[in-house]
Amino acid sequence: MIDKTTNSLLYLNGVSVSFDGFKALNSLSFTVEPGELRAIIGPNGAGKTTMMDIITGKTRPDSGDVYFDGGKIDLTKKDEAEIAQLGIGRKFQKPTVFESHTVWDNLELALNRNRGVFATLFYRLSAEDKNRIEEILTTVRLTHRRDELAANLSHGQKQWLEIGMLLAQEPKLLLVDEPVAGMTDAETAETAILLREIAKTRSVVVVEHDMGFIRDLGVKVTCLAEGSVLAEGSIDFVSSDPKVIENYLGR
Amino acid sequence: MKMSAILLKGRRMYLRPVRILAILLGLILGFATAASSAADDPAALIKALGTANFEQAEAIIADLGKTGDTRIVPALEAFAAGDLYVRKSDSQVFIAKAAGSGFTLIDPVTGASAGEAPKSAITKIKINNSLRRAISSAQGGLTLLSPDKVVRLQAADSVLKSPSAENLELLEAALAKETDRAVKLRMEQARAVSLLSSDRPVDQKRAAIATLQSLGGRDAIGILMTAAPTLDPALKGDLDAAIKKIEGTLALWDAAQNIWYGLSLGSVLLLAAIGLSITFGVMGIINMAHGEMVMLGAYSTFVVQEIIRTKFPGAFDYSLAIALPVAFVVTGAAGLIIERGVIRFLYGRPLETLLATWGVSLVLQQLVRSIFGPTNREVGNPSWMSGSFPLGGMQVTWNRMWIVLFSLTIFLGLLLLMKRSFFGLMMRAVTQNRRMASSMGIRTPWVDAFTFALGSGIAGIAGVALSQIDNVSPNLGQSYIIDSFMVVVFGGVGNLWGTLVGALTLGVLNKFLEPWVGAVLGKILVLVLIILFIQKRPRGLFALKGRAIEA
Amino acid sequence: MITSFFLRALEGRIVAMVAVLLGFAVLVPMSNLLLGPDNPLHVPTYVMSLLGKYLCYALLALALDLVWGYCGILSLGHGAFFSLGGYAMGMYLMRQIGSRGVYGDPILPDFMVFLNWKQLPWFWYGFDMFWFAALMVLVVPGLLAFVFGWFAFRSRVNGVYLSIITQAMTYALLLAFFRNDMGFGGNNGLTDYKDILGFSVQSDGTRSVLFALSAIMLALCLILASAIVRSKFGKVLLGVRDAESRVRFLGFRVENIKLFTFVVSAMMAGIAGALFVPQVGIINPGEFAPANSIEVVIWTAVGGRSTLIGPIIGAVLVNGGKTIFTGVFPExxxxxxxxxxxxxxxxxxxGIVGTVAQALAKRRAAQAAETPTHLNGKPQAAE
Incomplete structure (x- = not known):
């Protein structure tokens, strides 16, 4: 079925999944190229989060193919931990950081090192790892709060910390679910800059409702509705599509 | 008919030569006069009893049976009871009853009084077990003709239990006259039994085997087995087939009985778990004091019965009907207090709720122990809960029967309440979206409180039912709590139907494992199976699936 | 690597508790053995055994805290691991009785003779050797925890469901051990021990050693637990407790993390049971009762969940209270x-420790806020 010569980093073909009769994804096909920054929009229930669940191994598709890294890896056969180790990072809709740990510890845990039980038991922070964490702290603008508990961060800072944790994971592909929800305008603008920076070295998929933010990103947009792709293209192309207007923007 | 001829004919099948010789000897010697007189004259036959030895007496009893004269039944009864005496002076036989220093004599055939006699003037006619059997067989034959339907039925039964070829003709005569269907059926079976030990032709016996097969049961197998050694070899196949067929039916009934036991256990589990399926399933509260609510319900029954016993003893049969609302109110109120006092501070922290309610359960246990004492209290069964009735090849006890019906009624009632009533609507609204429900003007704290009270009240009602089959002690609740959780978790949380199916499945499974591995090991196996099952389907049998379900 | 792993464990509170425990391990037996019964500082043997029992309970509570406090697994079946450890030790002690039993059978324990058994069941082999029994104290609870956890964590049973099935597990074991034909003495369990490693279990000397061992074992397990909790693994553990799916999406195998912790915890519970049995002189199926396991949870909660020393304090306080209470007002x-x-x-x-620590942290933060040199003077929540 699958064209093994594909160069796509992520390749979804005809993916369907239903929950108790409700079709969350309906033959969804979708690709992401290496180094691409892609935005996904769509009304509630369009299947955006379910799609991320499928890519990260949280949910198994009823049918369809999900391949990663140029068709080399079948993601439907892997679980969350394996997929994360393969290089797919995911940021949840609701910021999920370890609130009882400091900012520093959060990043230390996320570092892409051996994650086995005994390796972590006897792990010691090396100078190299230290530098890497410092670097990420600078990137996500949290250096001054490094020793604070994550619980004490503001909402926006938690979002950034989570993005920082994804960076520490050194993924090839980042899935970012509504990164600017609940952020101030200034934070939103900064986040757009941050994501564009990140996308220089890896692929990023951003799910977002904030059209202004998407415009700021200035990238290819995919609009989902009822579990499949409605339209794909530049933001201007997609937002002028009558189907998109009827399904999403018009409401 | 000449008596000797009948004797030889009727007993040929199993009389050994020695016995025949002895009878012949008896016929010739002391018994010649009786034999020469008419063999079907009951008075003469009874008189002959006075001088007969055991062997002869057995033959006479058989002859008496043949007369078909129901007047001699009292004499036979008296003989069996050791009340038949012979007067020394004239060898006349009488039924004698002790009266003062002597005995009153009664004529054995007519039942008329025949004066009195001192103890020294009469001798008891001796009896042994073999004679007793003969008597009961003869009685059976005689009473077959009784005008009373019940007596005839009993007679047919007694022939069925101690068949003998002698009764065959009598049975056939009785059958010809019989009009009542039930009695006729029983008589036909009795005839079939007797026929097997007679010298009737093979095809009649084949028909008899078929009749016995339709009778079924372990008795029929027993009869067929005893008949087997002396039976015509040509019939062996029929016999074996009949036994196999009956055994098959028995196995089916055994299975049915097991299913019934299982359903009965399942309905007990359902009763215990159904309140939990509301508090745990719908509200997500781990109420470890749930078992104590059941216990409180049982103690409410005890208190109600005590009051009735002392104040209105006549109303005892209504005690459970009175206890139901009482238990519901008592445990519902207890639930309300627990929810308002403890649980409402712990919403969203299920593990803490578990610990706090466990504490409540300890307090309640000790409270009941302090008030009512640590020992079992006696809760009586009203008359309509006692006893049992047969259903096909199995026995159904009334209390189990009522509990099955009761638990299903409660289940359906609750289902209706949840799906059709306004309170149910509010309840579902609150559990699905608390904030939305609240902004629509539903007082969510009160819905919580009353939902919890409802779950507790139902546990109390379950306690009323369980007081009928279990010991009412402070530990009553402890023995149900784990099972109840297992049922709810197995069935799938938040789904009443799941609880029903879960409870019945676990009940039946338990009862089917029991004969193989014993009760305790069966229970252990069921627990292990559930543990494994939860690994496979962490959300139970009827779990909702989808993105919305997040731990 | 190993040394740094253990050195990390030695943080203030832990060091203090270890010192207290080691002090107990030395002082209590000394006072029992060296001081005369009239001396006001003399600790009678029965009190020492009682304290030893509390220390075993404290170890059990510590084991529970490791899984509940740091990994979020509320086990309602830890009593099962404790009891299994206890049974392993009890079996050794039974085999030491030899022909001194009531029936005088050199091999078979009394209850087997009573049940008319002709030979020792296979699972009793080896228990005449101390090293084997000691190994089984770790292996049996560890294995049960491994098998149970392997299934449960892989299929992601968690929260209250996990709690309920751990309870079912210990309940099933309770029923099983009540059966005579299981071969563990049924209802009566294992008792009437004579000696351990050749020393009489009744003598003051043996009792003293057992007490000291309980205290030392508790101290060692505390250091081990602290080392685990303070390693990167421990941080992952807390992550599992607070945001399991985040840990998973960071690429950790949550089931292995839980399984390791659960097995270590079960083994600690097993050690606690093994030390408990010679000091109280009996092990019976009642120890498997679900109520016992839940009680362990309350010791831990009273002392303070996720503090490691809290459960120790809680276990001693609650059990001390129980001893006094049941003596004065049993009702x-x-x-x-x-x-x-x-x-x-x-x-x-x-819990006690958590609340005190929080109060101390608050005061420290308040003091820090008064000194203007600290810019990040936000109050820190206690761990």
């Missing part, structure tokens, strides 16, 4: 215990 003990469950969950969710 009211369940009221007190039940009330404790309710009050602690409602008003003292952090």
């Amino acid at each position: 009211f003990w369940l009221f007190a215990l039940g009330g404790l469950f309710v009050l602690v969950t409602l008003f003292l969710p952090k």
Whole structure:
């Protein structure tokens, strides 16, 4: 079925999944190229989060193919931990950081090192790892709060910390679910800059409702509705599509 | 008919030569006069009893049976009871009853009084077990003709239990006259039994085997087995087939009985778990004091019965009907207090709720122990809960029967309440979206409180039912709590139907494992199976699936 | 690597508790053996055994804290691991009785003779050797925890479901051990021990050694637990407790993390049971009762969940209270215990240690806020 010569980093073909009769994804096909920054929009229930669940191994598709890294890896056969180790990072809709740990510890845990039980038991922070964490702290603008508990961060800072944790994971592909929800305008603008920076070295998929933010990103947009792709293209192309207007923007 | 001829004919099948010789000897010697007189004259036959030895007496009893004269039944009864005496002076036989220093004599055939006699003037006619059997067989034959339907039925039964070829003709005569269907059926079976030990032709016996097969049961197998050694070899196949067929039916009934036991256990589990399926399933509260609510319900029954016993003893049969609302109110109120006092501070922290309610359960246990004492209290069964009735090849006890019906009624009632009533609507609204429900003007704290009270009240009602089959002690609740959780978790949380199916499945499974591995090991196996099952389907049998379900 | 792993464990509170325990390990037996019974500082043997029992319970509570406090697994079946460890030790002690039993059989324990058994069941082999029994104290609870956890964590049974099935597990074992034909003495369990490693279990000397061992073992397990908790693994563990899916999406195998912790915890519980049995002189199926396991949870909660030293303090306090209470008002003990469950969950969710630590941290933060040199003077929540 699958064209093994594909160069796509992520390749979804005809993916369907239903929950108790409700079709969350309906033959969804979708690709992401290496180094691409892609935005996904769509009304509630369009299947955006379910799609991320499928890519990260949280949910198994009823049918369809999900391949990663140029068709080399079948993601439907892997679980969350394996997929994360393969290089797919995911940021949840609701910021999920370890609130009882400091900012520093959060990043230390996320570092892409051996994650086995005994390796972590006897792990010691090396100078190299230290530098890497410092670097990420600078990137996500949290250096001054490094020793604070994550619980004490503001909402926006938690979002950034989570993005920082994804960076520490050194993924090839980042899935970012509504990164600017609940952020101030200034934070939103900064986040757009941050994501564009990140996308220089890896692929990023951003799910977002904030059209202004998407415009700021200035990238290819995919609009989902009822579990499949409605339209794909530049933001201007997609937002002028009558189907998109009827399904999403018009409401 | 000449008596000797009948004797030889009727007993040929199993009389050994020695016995025949002895009878012949008896016929010739002391018994010649009786034999020469008419063999079907009951008075003469009874008189002959006075001088007969055991062997002869057995033959006479058989002859008496043949007369078909129901007047001699009292004499036979008296003989069996050791009340038949012979007067020394004239060898006349009488039924004698002790009266003062002597005995009153009664004529054995007519039942008329025949004066009195001192103890020294009469001798008891001796009896042994073999004679007793003969008597009961003869009685059976005689009473077959009784005008009373019940007596005839009993007679047919007694022939069925101690068949003998002698009764065959009598049975056939009785059958010809019989009009009542039930009695006729029983008589036909009795005839079939007797026929097997007679010298009737093979095809009649084949028909008899078929009749016995339709009778079924372990008795029929027993009869067929005893008949087997002396039976015509040509019939062996029929016999074996009949036994196999009956055994098959028995196995089916055994299975049915097991299913019934299982359903009965399942309905007990359902009763215990159904309140939990509301508090745990719908509200997500781990109420470890749930078992104590059941216990409180049982103690409410005890208190109600005590009051009735002392104040209105006549109303005892209504005690459970009175206890139901009482238990519901008592445990519902207890639930309300627990929810308002403890649980409402712990919403969203299920593990803490578990610990706090466990504490409540300890307090309640000790409270009941302090008030009512640590020992079992006696809760009586009203008359309509006692006893049992047969259903096909199995026995159904009334209390189990009522509990099955009761638990299903409660289940359906609750289902209706949840799906059709306004309170149910509010309840579902609150559990699905608390904030939305609240902004629509539903007082969510009160819905919580009353939902919890409802779950507790139902546990109390379950306690009323369980007081009928279990010991009412402070530990009553402890023995149900784990099972109840297992049922709810197995069935799938938040789904009443799941609880029903879960409870019945676990009940039946338990009862089917029991004969193989014993009760305790069966229970252990069921627990292990559930543990494994939860690994496979962490959300139970009827779990909702989808993105919305997040731990 | 190993040294740094253990050195990390030695943080203030832990060091203090270890010192206290080691002090006990030395002082209590000394006072029992060296001081005369008239001396006011003399600790009678029965008190020492009682204290030893508390220390075993404390170890059990510590084991529970490792899984509940740091990994979020509320096990309601830890009593099962404790009992299995206890049974392993009890079997060794039974085999030491030899022909001194009532029936005088050199091999078979009394209950087997009573049940008319002709030979030792296979699973009793080896228990005449101490090293084997000691190994089984770790292996049997560890294996049960491994098998149970392997299934449960892989299929992601968690939260209250996990709690309920751990309870079912210990309940099933309770029923099983009550059966005579299981071969563990049925109802009566294993008792009437004579000696351990050749020393009489009744003598003051043996009792003293057992007490000291309980205290030392508890101290060692505390250091081990602290080392685990303070390693990167421990941080992952807390992550699992607070945001399991985040840990998973960071690429950790959550099931292995839980399984490792659960097995280590079960082994600690097994050690506690093994030390418990010679000091109280009996092990019976009643130890498997679900109620016992839940009680362990309240010791932990009273002392303070996720503090490691809290459970130790809680176990000693609650059990000390129980001893006093059941002596004075036996009727009211369940009221007190039940009330404790309710009050602690409602008003003292952090337990004694957690609450004190929080108060101290608050005061420190308040002092820091007064000194203007600290810019980041936000109050820090206690761990």
